[in-house]
Amino acid sequence: MLLSKKQPSAAATQWIEKVKYHKNRDSYFKFLGNPHFRYTAFLLVFLSLWFLLQVFWFPPTKPTQTKFSTTTPKPSAGKCNGDVAVYVYNLPAEFNLGLLDDCSHLNVYTNMCPHVANHGLGQPLDNMDLQSSDSNPWFATHQFIAEMIFHARVDNHPCRTWDPSKANLFYVPFYGGLHVSSNFREPNHAIRDALAVRLVDFLQAQPTWRKNNGKDHFLALGRTSWDFMRTNSGPDFGANCLLNLPCVKNMSVLTVERNPWKGSNQHGIPYPSYFHPSTSDQMMTWQNMMRQSNRPYLFSFIGAPRKGVGKAAIRDEMIKQCMESTQCKILKCDHGNPKCYNPSEILKVMRESRFCLQAPGDSFTRRSTFDAILSGCIPVFFSRHTAYTQYSWFLPEEASKYSVYMDEQSEESKRIEEVLMKIPKEEVDTMRATVIDMIPRLTYAHPNASHSDLGFEDAVDVALQALAQHVRDKV
Known part of the structure; x- marks a missing residue:
């Protein structure tokens, strides 16, 4: 943005002209008798006039400063808005x-x-x-x-x-x-x-x-x-x-x-x-890292097989499909796999994936859903009770903006890779952006x-x- 230079006032213009006039007369004094005396006298008069003009002619002003922000403004989270006590x-x-x-x-x-x-x-x-x-x-x-x-x-x-x-x-x-x-x-x-x-x-x-x-x-x-x-x-x-x-x-x-x-x-x-950040800078830095993260895998699954007819069926199906696909990254957590207890290993798998499969755990929900969102990975749900009926205060009302749903009894759940491949890239990018924007409100x-x-x-x-x-x- 171009800033116009403030023009001097009429009084200021007159003063500038006075200065020019006296400067032009400096050479004249050199030819007068006793030039040092005359020059000193003129200088004293000049400084006196300058001081008086500064005090009485030009009123005092407060300096102004224009600030330009190069970052997103921070919301005021440090104050209570009065709705909560x-x-x-x-x-x-x-x-x-x-x-x-x-x-x-x-x-x-x-x-x-x-x-x-x-x-x-x-x-x-x-x-x-x-x-x-x-x-x-x-x-x-x-x-x-x-x-x-x-x-x-x-x-x-x-x-x-x-x-x-x-x-x-x-x-x-x-x-x-x-x-x-x-x-x-x-x-x-x-x-x-x-x-x-x-x-x-x-x-x-x-x-x-x-x-x-x-x-x-x-x-x-x-x-x-x-x-x-x-x-x-x-x-x-x-x-x-x-x-x-x-x-x-x-x-x-x-x-x-x-x-x-x-x-x-x-x-x-x-x-x-x-992830438990102390500042907005930590949060914004992490979100930017997730936006720029390279995701070579279409989808991933982290988890162990489950016992019981209901729980075992969908998990066994996920593990089978993931192991058969070259576009899926799997981290099996049976037999005490130490990687499944290492947060860096868990988040690494999710950060490299575009979609993260979220099968029900011992109950409908699982902590992995929030690990996935933290990693910028779009969750894929197989039960509505894993998220949609649970976290209405925290998740967008329109589930398709941030997630994919395949009923565990549907035909879609038997061909996960095919269904995910059909989602246009532009739509995937929009969903991931929504997921990453959700991170702060799902973080403690x-x-x-x-x-x-x-x-x-x-x-x-x-x-x-x-x-x-x-x-x-x-x-």
Whole structure:
């Protein structure tokens, strides 16, 4: 853009002409008698006039500076827009932090001590991208640890209030997922349910609860809803009865997988992946890397075969088709393949693929869906309950803009490569761009991130805003 040069005022023009006049007379003084005296006298007069004109003729002005931005403007994520005011209960330690004292027994299958470190982010990962950043955004995050990360983020959130009279949301930071996973093998149902029952008793005794009978209260759980919905007549999978308690049914429950049929008060939140940025620069750098990533494979599958007729069928079909195709990259996770526990290996496969097959896991959803989106890989779903009925707050309403769907019982699922090959390149590029744009809102930012530096809305921001609107409609 060309900037026009400001023209001098009439007064300024006159002054310029005066200066020219006196400069032209300098040579004349040299020929007068005692030229040094005359020159000195003239100089003193000249400086005096110049000083007086500067003070009285030209008014003082403030300097202006035009700034040109070469980067995308950062949204103001450091301030609360007024729609959310969340009060965090200070629960007795037995409901959350006290559980961590026995972290080695929080899961019947694995030692959770390394995973509960760093507010639930787990251990820092080396040999990942963006290592030159001021802070390392990569962690070996456990897939069932969202409740701890959520708690840490809300504790440091700009929309948090310490005054319950000003709150429109009341967060109950119960580590229910960690507790239930430590009691899967407990045969006595009363013992398995005891902590959940004590939580309900505590809440019902609070004045803040009685105001709206808990309708403005919410939980965030890191495991699927099925782990908290045991009934006396149904099968026992080691679950407790938390979500079936009448008190909890009044609340909103955030969970990594909701019950599509009996979960009207349940809302899906993303599984945590490995990336937890502290700044918008880290996020934008990663997104740009995913846009430029070379993807030599048409599709990929990461996973192990499953037992059981329903689960085994579609997975066996995927593994078979992928192994027979030269355009598919497979990472089989049976027999304890160590690559399947290495985040860099997992993300490498997805970053090299245009489409990532997302078969249901032990339940409908799987953490791999969010690993794929983080890698800019377009997810291919075979059950609507893997994403579409789960994460309505986070995903575009029109599923075809960011994903491909093949019903696991359809003929399409038997010829995956053929179906994917028919999608025009321009459409694939548009879908991938949408997927990469989705990364921030499906990511859990580092809990210690400065709100002025974060510059984007993460999964917790999205959940709080949607939850506030949901409560306003309900209360």
